[in-house]
Structure formats: C-alpha cells, structure tokens
Amino acid sequence: MPRHLDRDRVAIVAAVVAPLVVSAILVPFRTGFSNTNVALVLVVIVVAVAANGHRLAGALAAVSAAVWFDFFFAPPYERFTVTKPADIETAVLLLVVGLVVSQLAARVRRLRVIAITDAGYLARLHDTAELAQSAKSPDRVVEHVTTQLIDLLSLRGCRFEYGSLIGHPPRLEQDGTVVWDRKNWDVDRLGLPDREVELRTIGNGHFYGRFMLDPTPGAVPPLQARLVAVILADQVGATLDTAGNG
Incomplete structure (x- = not known):
C-alpha cells in the first residue's frame, strides 16, 4: 500500500480523535480557562492535522473541534445543546476559522513549504x-x-x-x-x-x-x-x- 495513502488514513483518524482527546484533557480546567482560549487551542490542533494530512482531514478536524467544544465547554455540559449566544458564536467561529485555516495549511503542504520563485x-x-x-x-x-x-x-x-x-x-x-x-x-x-x-x-x-x-x-x-x-x-x-x- 502506498505510504501516501497510509499517511492520509492516519490523518483522517487524527482529525476525528485528536480534538476529542485534547478537549477531554482540558475538561478539568474549564472553569479557569475561557472558552476563547479553548477554541484557540482547538484551532491549533486543526492546523496540525491539516498540515500533516490533506483538506478533507483538516475539514473533519474543524467539524470535530466544533462538536466537542459544544459538548464539553458550552453549558449545559456533556450535552449537544448550546444556550448562551456567546458560546454559539464561539462554536461557529471555531468551525469557520478551523475550515479556513485547514485549507491554507493543506495548501502550504502542497507547495512543500518551499517558495517556487523561478x-x-x-x-x-x-x-x-x-x-x-x-x-x-x-x-x-x-x-x-x-x-x-x-x-x-x-x-x-x-x-x-x-x-x-x-x-x-x-x-x-x-x-x-x-x-x-x-x-x-x-x-x-x-x-x-x-x-x-x-x-x-x-x-x-x-x-x-x-x-x-x-x-x-x-x-x-x-x-x-x-x-x-x-x-x-x-x-x-x-x-x-x-x-x-x-
């Protein structure tokens, strides 16, 4: 099996699992961590997945990050329900920013991070x-x-x-x-x-x-x-x- 395909499959798994794992790690600290900071951490995870995977992996990571942000950090906790307008806005922004940044990261990967100026x-x-x-x-x-x-x-x-x-x-x-x-x-x-x-x-x-x-x-x-x-x-x-x- 081509190594390229193996890497992309790993990226898909990471896209789904990584935001969940990071969110679970942050749960004990959510009372002292603002939701904005949590969202920023999750965006970093999305970028990492996209930079090492491809556009689909980046998009899945963005969706996964938004879903688990809602589940773990938007009251009522551990429910897929958001009641505060500020949390709804943060979740939507997390999804949008994650999608945009993941596309940019995937494009950087495609260009191999080397400026082709010739x-x-x-x-x-x-x-x-x-x-x-x-x-x-x-x-x-x-x-x-x-x-x-x-x-x-x-x-x-x-x-x-x-x-x-x-x-x-x-x-x-x-x-x-x-x-x-x-x-x-x-x-x-x-x-x-x-x-x-x-x-x-x-x-x-x-x-x-x-x-x-x-x-x-x-x-x-x-x-x-x-x-x-x-x-x-x-x-x-x-x-x-x-x-x-x-």
Whole structure:
C-alpha cells in the first residue's frame, strides 16, 4: 500500500480523535480557562492535522473541534445543546476559522513549504494548470506533463503507466527525496539512480498511475525541480480524479 495513502488514513483518524482527546484533557480546567482560549487551542490542533494530512482531514478536524467544544465547554455540559449566544458564536467561529485555516495549511503542504520563485518553474505549473482546466481528455494533460518532466529533470525519457504498481523501483517522494530499497538516495550528490524512477500520481487519495522516469547519467536535478515535478504529477492525479468522477 502506498505510504501516501497510509499517511492520509492516519490523518483522517487524527482529525476525528485528536480534538476529542485534547478537549477531554482540558475538561478539568474549564472553569479557569475561557472558552476563547479553548477554541484557540482547538484551532491549533486543526492546523496540525491539516498540515500533516490533506483538506478533507483538516475539514473533519474543524467539524470535530466544533462538536466537542459544544459538548464539553458550552453549558449545559456533556450535552449537544448550546444556550448562551456567546458560546454559539464561539462554536461557529471555531468551525469557520478551523475550515479556513485547514485549507491554507493543506495548501502550504502542497507547495512543500518551499517558495517556487523561478519564472520557468512557475510557467510550467501555470501552463499545466491551465491545460488541466481546458483539456477535453486527461490524456492530453498526461502527455503534456510527460514532456515537461523530461525537460525539467533532464531525463532521457519518460512514460506513464495507468493504475499499476509492479516491482520496487526507486521512488520520487512528495518531499522531493528519492527512496530506493527503503533507503534515501542522495540525489544532490549522486544524481538520480541509473534506472527508472517512479513518480506516483494521486488524486483525492486515490492512486491513478505513475510516471516512469528514465534519468540521464550524471544529471543532478535540483530539489526545486523535483518538487515542481511532484506538483505536476499531483495535477495529473487531480485531472484523472475529476475525469473519473465527471
């Protein structure tokens, strides 16, 4: 099972459980803790879940935080009933702020917390996003990204495989590192491995296929280029997911 999917499933569980656990820990102190402070603590939990998961996990965490705030901290306690207008307002604000912040945190994660300022990299991302919006077939986006990856990573070649995970080739991970035989490969010193490297495409938590990268011996693609490659593959995954649900 792809590690990406495992991480997302853990994030879903954390989204539901973490706000409950933190709320239960704070219950003995609720008489000395203002509800505003409790809400702020829960927002921090939402951000933590979203930053390490995805948008769905962040949204679930926001809903869970609002529900358990109501249950534990809005009188009458231990009931899903809110009587004070101030507590209703706090619960609603907690939900809204949690949802907004979780989306921002998930976007930061998507950009790998690295500012991509190179005009060439930005142009590739923009062109691919624009094509993904206008293309009538996801195959056009796949072909476009295949060409982009060859140029971006100085590859000898690149091909896309739909929905298959055969063998255990080196893998370009979401953070731009390369893992081979469960060990990190020093790309910055050694370049890409001298065999095909897989770059998986994930859309909304579903695996749709992978790009098989054929590295050029001696080429050392920088980290930013590898991160852009990951984002391009994610755009293909999103396109295939949209096409599959359309």
